Amino acid sequence: MLNALIVDDEPLAHQVILHHLKAHSDTQVSGQCYNATDALCFLANHSIDLLFLDINMPALSGIELLKVLANRPQVVIISAYQEYALQGFELDVTDYLLKPVDAKRLASALDKVRMRAQLIQPPAPAQPLDLSGHIVLKVEREKHKIALKEISYLEAYGNYVKVWQGDTMTLANTTLKQLLTELPEAFFVQVHKSFVVNKQHITALTTQSLQLATGQAIKIGKSYKASCQDLL
Numbered sequence: 001m002l003n004a005l006i007v008d009d010e011p012l013a014h015q016v017i018l019h020h021l022k023a024h025s026d027t028q029v030s031g032q033c034y035n036a037t038d039a040l041c042f043l044a045n046h047s048i049d050l051l052f053l054d055i056n057m058p059a060l061s062g063i064e065l066l067k068v069l070a071n072r073p074q075v076v077i078i079s080a081y082q083e084y085a086l087q088g089f090e091l092d093v094t095d096y097l098l099k100p101v102d103a104k105r106l107a108s109a110l111d112k113v114r115m116r117a118q119l120i121q122p123p124a125p126a127q128p129l130d131l132s133g134h135i136v137l138k139v140e141r142e143k144h145k146i147a148l149k150e151i152s153y154l155e156a157y158g159n160y161v162k163v164w165q166g167d168t169m170t171l172a173n174t175t176l177k178q179l180l181t182e183l184p185e186a187f188f189v190q191v192h193k194s195f196v197v198n199k200q201h202i203t204a205l206t207t208q209s210l211q212l213a214t215g216q217a218i219k220i221g222k223s224y225k226a227s228c229q230d231l232l
Helices: 012-019 037-047 062-068 082-090 103-119 176-182 222-228
Strands: 002-007 025-034 048-055 075-079 093-096 135-141 143-148 152-156 160-165 169-173 188-194 195-198 204-206 209-212 217-219
Touching: 002 012, 002 037, 002 103, 012 025, 012 037, 012 103, 025 037, 025 048, 037 062, 048 062, 062 075, 062 082, 075 103, 093 103, 135 169, 143 169, 143 204, 152 176, 176 188, 176 195, 188 222, 195 217
Parallel strands: 002 025, 002 048, 048 075, 075 093
Antiparallel strands: 135 143, 152 160, 152 195, 160 169, 188 195, 204 209, 209 217
């Protein structure tokens, strides 16, 4: 839902915008101001997504209002004068409409507002990390179920992989490359051509190696140093 504020010193202009907005259920008018000074007061106390703004108003013009706004919402200028269009776009307004505004032109401006709103949406909050799953490994002729949180690191060993759980090692019938595709990227990272570590087990990091909670030191390969910088 877009919360809009109309700022125009002409009551008729308000009526026209309100009439056209009836066709757009995702846009609601949260306030109406008839001069820029009142608009400043309103914006100081309310969160607005969209500002329908006139240019020629008494005391403070629409352009002057935009210049003093610190946190500017999206702006659609609606004016009887086209000569202010360049100034408007220099201030990054979303659209510039000439009076009298028709329904089709306002709808086009709202499409631009919606598109820009999607582009600047903040990212979704990160989900809590969950390492409660497990992996099934083939060990000789058997299948072993190992909890992911218990794996401290993996070590390539020819056509096998040593899966370390603290001081306990399980020799799995797979390759490190194959096993890495089955592990969650959020928790396991390759730091050397022969080693993949569980990020949750890392306790210290240098440019050359990292230390695990078990006390084990794992060497960092040259081609993996850049990706290891933010492991902690």
